[in-house]
Amino acid sequence: MLEVIGLSVAYGKHAALENANLSVGEGKMVAILGANGAGKSSLLNAIAGRVKPASGRVVFAGQDLANVPQHELVERGLALVPEGRGIFPRLSVEENLALGALPARARVGAKAQRDKVHALFPRLTERSRQIAGTMSGGEQQMVAIARALMSNPAVLLLDEPSLGLAPIVAQDVFRALEGIRAGGLTIMLVEQNARATLAIADRAYLIEAGRIAGSGRAADLRDDPAVINAFLGGASARETNT
Numbered sequence: 001m002l003e004v005i006g007l008s009v010a011y012g013k014h015a016a017l018e019n020a021n022l023s024v025g026e027g028k029m030v031a032i033l034g035a036n037g038a039g040k041s042s043l044l045n046a047i048a049g050r051v052k053p054a055s056g057r058v059v060f061a062g063q064d065l066a067n068v069p070q071h072e073l074v075e076r077g078l079a080l081v082p083e084g085r086g087i088f089p090r091l092s093v094e095e096n097l098a099l100g101a102l103p104a105r106a107r108v109g110a111k112a113q114r115d116k117v118h119a120l121f122p123r124l125t126e127r128s129r130q131i132a133g134t135m136s137g138g139e140q141q142m143v144a145i146a147r148a149l150m151s152n153p154a155v156l157l158l159d160e161p162s163l164g165l166a167p168i169v170a171q172d173v174f175r176a177l178e179g180i181r182a183g184g185l186t187i188m189l190v191e192q193n194a195r196a197t198l199a200i201a202d203r204a205y206l207i208e209a210g211r212i213a214g215s216g217r218a219a220d221l222r223d224d225p226a227v228i229n230a231f232l233g234g235a236s237a238r239e240t241n242t
């Protein structure tokens with residue numbers, strides 16, 4: 001469904017991402033894991049048309065996205081939940097969701113999509129009149145995800161949705177993503193929280209210093225000693241946390 005071929009991103013002379021190759025199959029959740037500054041956001045932003053790649057290609061549903069303008073990507077079915085959420089803090093939950101439903105593709109089955117979003121996030125239904133900026137961090141993240149879903153996407157791209165959230169709140173976010181995946185949507189999830197991500201993803205790619213350093217089934221990576229040491233806090237953390 002989504003294929004990244006030899007993608008590189010540079011900011012001036014600084015190479016943030018070098019020759020990344022990956023693919024996301026339809027209906028799968030694929031995670032991109034890496035430390036701060038590894039190049040995860042650069043990868044996601046290049047896919048979502050926010051950063052122009054230095055080289056390489058992104059192919060979505062069989063079409064090269066090279067010359068597709070960013071606003072057109074939403075119409076093609078790529079929805080991004082950016083780092084920092086990007087919601088409208090002065091607008092209500094309802095108004096944020098309505099803005100998510102503006103793309104023409106959202107008109108196809110709009111009511112069904114709205115019902116699906118409300119079923120996934122009952123708290124947002126209860127709080128539909130609340131000003132988004134007054135909600136908790138976890139609730140705001142839910143608003144951001146719900147808004148992206150309102151565009152009726154074919155692929156949901158998320159940049160560190162658990163960032164800055166207390167562990168128990170982050171769990172709610174991961175549970176919501178699991179529910180979205182169970183509904184059949186294709187998901188690409190960039191995260192630093194490797195443990196929680198590998199628990200729900202189908203596959204993962206590991207990024208280190210701008211390069212894809214490994215990949216595999218999430219279930220295999222969870223048990224890989226090298227991954228445990230580099231991404232899951234070492235053997236002792238594994239014993240106490242699993």
Ligand SMILES: Nc1ncnc2c1ncn2[C@@H]1O[C@H](COP(=O)(O)OP(=O)(O)OP(=O)(O)O)[C@@H](O)[C@H]1O
Binds near residue numbers: 015043192
């Ligand atoms: N607009 C920019 N201009 C210059 N350098 C940038 C820019 N954006 C990112 N970088 C640099 O590129 C590298 C990769 O950054 P990127 O944000 O992609 O990493 P990341 O893995 O998403 O990190 P984080 O988890 O901290 O968000 C870093 O060294 C970063 O400082």
